[in-house]
Amino acid sequence: MKRPVKPDMESVHLMLITDDKRSRGRAVEDIVRAAVAGGVRCIQYRPWQPSDAEFLQKVRVLREITRASHALLIINDRIDIAALGKADGVHLGAGDIPIHDARMLMGDTGIIGYSAHTQQEAEDAAMGGADYVTFSPVFPTTSTSLPRPVTGPFDALEVDCVLPVPLFALGGVNHENIIELLELGVEHAAVVSCITEADDVTDAARRLCDIIEREGIGEEKI
Numbered sequence: 001m002k003r004p005v006k007p008d009m010e011s012v013h014l015m016l017i018t019d020d021k022r023s024r025g026r027a028v029e030d031i032v033r034a035a036v037a038g039g040v041r042c043i044q045y046r047p048w049q050p051s052d053a054e055f056l057q058k059v060r061v062l063r064e065i066t067r068a069s070h071a072l073l074i075i076n077d078r079i080d081i082a083a084l085g086k087a088d089g090v091h092l093g094a095g096d097i098p099i100h101d102a103r104m105l106m107g108d109t110g111i112i113g114y115s116a117h118t119q120q121e122a123e124d125a126a127m128g129g130a131d132y133v134t135f136s137p138v139f140p141t142t143s144t145s146l147p148r149p150v151t152g153p154f155d156a157l158e159v160d161c162v163l164p165v166p167l168f169a170l171g172g173v174n175h176e177n178i179i180e181l182l183e184l185g186v187e188h189a190a191v192v193s194c195i196t197e198a199d200d201v202t203d204a205a206r207r208l209c210d211i212i213e214r215e216g217i218g219e220e221k222i
Helices: 028-037 052-068 079-084 099-106 119-127 153-162 178-184 201-215
Strands: 014-017 042-045 072-076 089-092 111-116 132-135 167-170 189-191
Touching: 014 201, 028 042, 028 052, 028 201, 042 052, 052 072, 052 079, 072 079, 072 111, 079 089, 079 099, 089 099, 099 111, 111 119, 119 132, 119 153, 132 153, 153 167, 153 178, 178 189, 178 201
Parallel strands: 014 042, 014 189, 042 072, 072 089, 089 111, 111 132, 132 167, 167 189
Antiparallel strands: none
């Protein structure tokens, strides 16, 4: 029997973060089903204040959808829900369970992500055992309840160059400005409303995936 292997986040170039408030009233399972049909292979489920029972039930539904499409499922904040729902990982931030404690619960093969907003936070998370970090906001965004100064794509590139784990540029990333990130050499991005609010979620996802493929990955960073 083969031992489970931790998924390689370096090979993931686009992450969709769900947002119940920015999905035009559509169910998260419908958004995710359409997004993976368009080629998204990593979903971070970030619900808005569900009950524990509803949270777990949704995770189990999303697990079936993502598994059928060979996509990763990462759960925001809740390690217990992630474990019970057999998700691939958990995404943490300041005030959540520390990364080293989360590793005890997630095991060696569970993905642990971390929300960073400064270079020091990103470096501390990577040194602490995170498998990837999100760095935000790189562009102006309304997809957060805690507004922060925009860092800009060059800051994201600067942090990306010193991290030993993938950095996902987050915050206001869309079909237009993702090209700027890719041309700079930032190879990983996380998006929200440019997919979740799209008229055609599958088409929006497919176009983003096509842009990433067309612009090329693995170019030398400037």
